[in-house]
Amino acid sequence: MVQLKQRFQSFEDYLAYDDGTENLYELFNGELIEVPPESGFNVETANFLFAVLLPLVGHRRLRGHGLELEVRGEPRNRYPDLSVIYENQIEPLRRRNTLRILMGPPMLVVEIVSPGEVQRNRDYIAKRSQYQDLGIPEYWIVDPQTATVLVLELRDGVYCEAVTFSGGDELRSLQLGPLNITAQALLNAASSQTEDT
Secondary structure, X not given: OOEEEEEOOOHHHHHHOOOOOOOOEEEEOOEEEEOOOOOHHHHHHHHHHHHHHHHXXXXXXXXXXXXXXXXXXXXXXXXXXXXXXXXXXXXXXXXXXXXXHHHOOOOEEEEEOOOOHHHHHHHHHHHHHHHHXXXXXXXXXXXXXXXXXXXXXXXXXXXXXXXXXXXXXXXXXXXXXXXXXXXXXXXXXXXXXXXXX
């Protein structure tokens, strides 16, 4: 990650900043840290899940890695690999694809774990805590290393491990219902061995 010298006193100052690029940044202790591009594996897996969710929620409610979530703590923003937003959040996101805390949480977020201990801790611990704090009802952690899809459900303000899918288990969203694909099909999405759905 490349750290920039720009310093911001508030999240509003950060939102007003435009460096003229399409780069994504995390705001950490008032400083910008450029978010590196996602791996091809993560993008292909997220795109596959996007295609599966598309008939269930429509293209306007699905957001890829470019959706920025304002969160409490550091960094002050996150970019989930995939999100499902509510209908009433579509219009406010037209100007800037940033979901502010005051706009309410998305319905569902998905993170695809990249290799490495830092990345695992970020998805399983740091993001889990921040997404729980936002009140996101459902958080999926797609983990290629363990070949599992962990679904966390918000109950009384705390994430509980609702279900872990693997192998031939049919994926099911707590918010949206059955997805008609297996965990293995999703985990194979970035390879040439993807199951037919």
